[in-house]
Amino acid sequence: MVNMAAASHSLLLLPFLCLSFLLTSSTSTAPYNPPTVPELMDLFGLPRALLPTTARRYLLHNDGSFELFLDDVCEVEAGGYRVLYDIRLAGSLAAGSVTGLEGVRVRVLFVWVPVTGVEVGGGVVTLSVGPLKKSFPAVGFKTSPRCAVAGSAAADVA
Template sequence: MAAAAPSRRLLLLLLVLNLLTSSTSTAPYDPPTVPELMDRFGLPRALLPKTARRYLLHSDGSFELFLDDGCEVEAGAYRVLYDIRLSGSVAPGAVTGLEGVRVRVLFVWVPITGVEVSGGVVTLSVGPVKKSFPAVGFKASPLCSTAAAAVAVDVA
């Protein structure tokens, strides 16, 4: 009986060592970057400025995306204002319930509430109106022209 105790200890020690080595050999979690995430959902990378680097993506598709600072960009004839925090829901080819992005229409900042991408066309929901653009116009992420320090007035 005395010989069985050392063999049990040795077996227990081997099990513990096996658990320790197997748990440390797993690779650390390396989440996709914002541009990689845009690719996975079939959305043009150029929908977001380059300062979009951090995000939270929940299993139901809801997300929060964070920019380094507020950002204003020129997109063709339009001025677009990004808050520091954007949120909404994402699915393949679509963003719904978008908050934190506005476009200047005449003298008023109007929220962009959704994005759809299909058949080479990007459709933006601006309030109750939808405006479509060729996807080829969304090749490069826009650079912020100024930090959005001024508060824009939203139209509900």
Template sequence: MQLITAHVMSKHLSLSSFSFRAPQDSPEKAIPSRKLPFQTFLSFNPKKPLSLKTHLPIMQISKTLFVFCLISCLSMTSSQEQGATAYEMLEKFNFPRGILPQGVRSYVLNTDGSFEVYLDGECKFGVEGGYSLSYGRKITGKVSFGSLRNLKGVSVKVLFVWMGITEVSTGNGELDFYVGPLSASFPLSNFLDCPQCGCGFNCKDIVSDS
């Protein structure tokens, strides 16, 4: 949201130091010299009653800023207020809900596709292929149909190094994860259920073994 501010600057001229006198050829009695505030000077006429308009420009600017802020706030919508969960919103953009772990506390989705997702805490678990995924408390990015870009807050462990996942896309029944110039593909069916922190997608197997 951008704010518009107006600044009135007077670098070499100070109107408040001006004094007023009646013209020399006027038969009227000279008006004593006096100093007037800046806004009062703008509306002063020796032959007419003094008109004070000191607060009018300020009120106009305040109304303009208020309308601008109101429009900016209305242009930002949170789908959470409409009753949809973060997982349901993923499905509307052609993503399986399982690309987010359990424990989403809240989220904000703006009209331009930018979003913020907040988890209860950091979350790590293993996935197919020997990879490990890590989700931070806050995840941001930009979503469109079948595409997640500019991701921050999600990383994958490749060999012994953690690297940030910057993009995820869907197509041909697969999920493509991009880590810089590298990418890895997984079947969409692997992400139909939301993973749990710690045990990931294998929590049911762990419970049955115990």
């Protein structure tokens, strides 16, 4: 024979057990908040100032390949050079380096030359520009550049 007092006591506890389970399961799986673009740069040991302030969205794949999106085409003046960023940048990230970079060009004399890689180490930032490499002191990469109007540069490249 079933003890009715014990059965009703168990039934009263059932809603509390369900609520307790829901609360613990929902708090244990917090929403994923991916790093911002500047935080991502920090995680990979890259100066934040390699990218303009309009870089806000990205996709980072398990193999280190990435796609980074700017609000618009962006032209900046950096270290006496004109640099042009496309709306979409891509490449592969590793600690202190970017390889296979697409979507960044620097003006050399009268020609826009692609920047294909970046290496950071020993207080120096080295850019691969076409077949050449150019190094700059890392202290020069303190502030992210702000975009100027890029309409004329985009027309020059096209």
